[in-house]
Amino acid sequence: MAVEVLLIDDDPDLSIMLRTLLRGQDFQIQAVFSGEEGIDACQEAQPDVVILDILMPEMDGWEVCEHIREFSDVPILILSALGSPGSVARALDAGADDYLIKPIHASLLASRLRTLVRRRLLVQEEQVA
Helix, strand or coil, X not given: CCEEEEXXXXXXXXXXXXXXXXXXXXXXXXXXXXXHHHHHHHHHHCCCEEEECCCCCCCCHHXXXXXXXXXXXXXXXXXXXXXXXXXXXXXXXXXCCEEEECCCCHHHHHHHHXXXXXXXXXXXXXXXX
16 A cells, blocks of 8 residues: 655655655655645645655745644654754654655655654554554
8 A cells, every 4th residue: 555645845846856766665645835735735635644845935844844733643754955953853843753854865765754654553553452
């Protein structure tokens, strides 16, 4: 079964690149290009994991992350060019589960995505038991 990934990033080229990098690794990527679209898509599609950029116009990734956390516990992986410790800490404080700095190697990204999804499934199984 494919992992449903919601990509929230204002750069359309990134969605093409991620689809290419993750081709053949059982990921289905839905891309949206603004924070508000991302929040709406997360509510509607209920993805397995979200990849979120920080630097976006109108609503930045920190705000998007906080809004998603108001209604969902979906794993959120920040993928950003910002690599300062303050940026990472702010994202984690906003509710992100992981943080990777662009550019990223495909195998590391795929591994982190699978880890986040696996961790969420374990938590859900524990809640049912």
